[in-house]
Amino acid sequence: MDAAFWDEGLRFGCTRCSRCCTGEPGYVFLAAGDVRRLMAALALDFSSLISRYCRFVDMGEHFALSLRERSDHSCIFWGKNGCDVYDARPIQCSTYPFWSSILESRDTWSEESGYCPGIDSGALHARQEIEEALASRRASGLIRVDRETARKAPELLDEAAILGR
Numbered sequence: 001m002d003a004a005f006w007d008e009g010l011r012f013g014c015t016r017c018s019r020c021c022t023g024e025p026g027y028v029f030l031a032a033g034d035v036r037r038l039m040a041a042l043a044l045d046f047s048s049l050i051s052r053y054c055r056f057v058d059m060g061e062h063f064a065l066s067l068r069e070r071s072d073h074s075c076i077f078w079g080k081n082g083c084d085v086y087d088a089r090p091i092q093c094s095t096y097p098f099w100s101s102i103l104e105s106r107d108t109w110s111e112e113s114g115y116c117p118g119i120d121s122g123a124l125h126a127r128q129e130i131e132e133a134l135a136s137r138r139a140s141g142l143i144r145v146d147r148e149t150a151r152k153a154p155e156l157l158d159e160a161a162i163l164g165r
Contacts, residue, residue, distance in 0.1 A: 024073055028067040143162060
């Protein structure tokens with residue numbers, strides 16, 4: 001990764017435009033910590049959270065757990081006042097736009113700024129803060145399950161196996 005362009009930090013300030021949460025199809029992949037935070041925030045057990053709010057996405061060799069979308073492609077948790085689970089939002093959401101795919105080069109950062117008006121505006125985020133966001137996302141360990149497990153009905157999935165309990 002060409003870190004040189006963000007050595008002095010990057011500017012980003014969320015404008016609450018909602019483009020990252022609405023409008024186009026996409027995935028919000030979940031880690032075990034995300035699932036635990038959402039269960040606590042919504043006062044739901046594992047099976048209820050998975051069956052109401054999640055889906056398994058075929059990634060070829062495995063399936064990955066992602067939030068569902070509404071028919072208009074908005075996040076299942078996007079409400080009239082923004083994110084309904086903001087304090088428990090997935091790490092993918094809380095670390096945006098400091099993702100390795102966006103930070104590959106100045107060009108990928110600039111390309112993303114065409115989609116997100118908060119990029120290159122707002123507060124200056126220091127290199128250390130950006131590195132921490134990258135590290136926390138890498139360390140989160142997204143939930144992946146083998147093809148056989150993913151085919152089971154969500155209510156039959158083993159919480160211990162999925163969350164590592």
